[in-house]
Amino acid sequence: QVQLAESAGGSVQPGGSLRLSCAASLFIVSRYCMGWFRQAPGKEREGVAAIDNDGDTSYADSVKGRFTISRDNAKNTISLQMNSLNPEDTAMYYCAADGHWQCRVTKLWVTSYAHWGQGTQVTVSS
Numbered sequence: 001q002v003q004l005a006e007s008a009g010g011s012v013q014p015g016g017s018l019r020l021s022c023a024a025s026l027f028i029v030s031r032y033c034m035g036w037f038r039q040a041p042g043k044e045r046e047g048v049a050a051i052d053n054d055g056d057t058s059y060a061d062s063v064k065g066r067f068t069i070s071r072d073n074a075k076n077t078i079s080l081q082m083n084s085l086n087p088e089d090t091a092m093y094y095c096a097a098d099g100h101w102q103c104r105v106t107k108l109w110v111t112s113y114a115h116w117g118q119g120t121q122v123t124v125s126s
Helices: none
Strands: 003-006 010-012 018-025 033-039 046-051 057-059 067-072 077-082 091-098 120-124
Touching (some): 018 033, 018 091, 033 067, 033 077, 057 067
Parallel strands (some): 010 120
Antiparallel strands (some): 003 018, 018 077, 033 046, 033 091, 091 120
């Protein structure tokens, strides 16, 4: 079974940084598309960053240059480094995985992923 568990998020001030991690169980992340998604209250879930089994990455325009997704094959985890955070980044963040080749083409699409973590809250406020 594909299982994902996000690390605890947190509350930070605007301009601050936060790093999220996603631990994978019972599958190898390097063989899957892995993505970070977020959902704010009243809004649709959106793709933030993703990496496929070739190591190619995709980022939402809103986070490009501020967020970095990475994969640690030894630990079988993925991380999301978030810098220059602003209040608009406040959301529940989810780790997602999918093992089908089609996900490489649409890495930031919610519908590309079959497996999801429980989510972790990130709050950015003064």
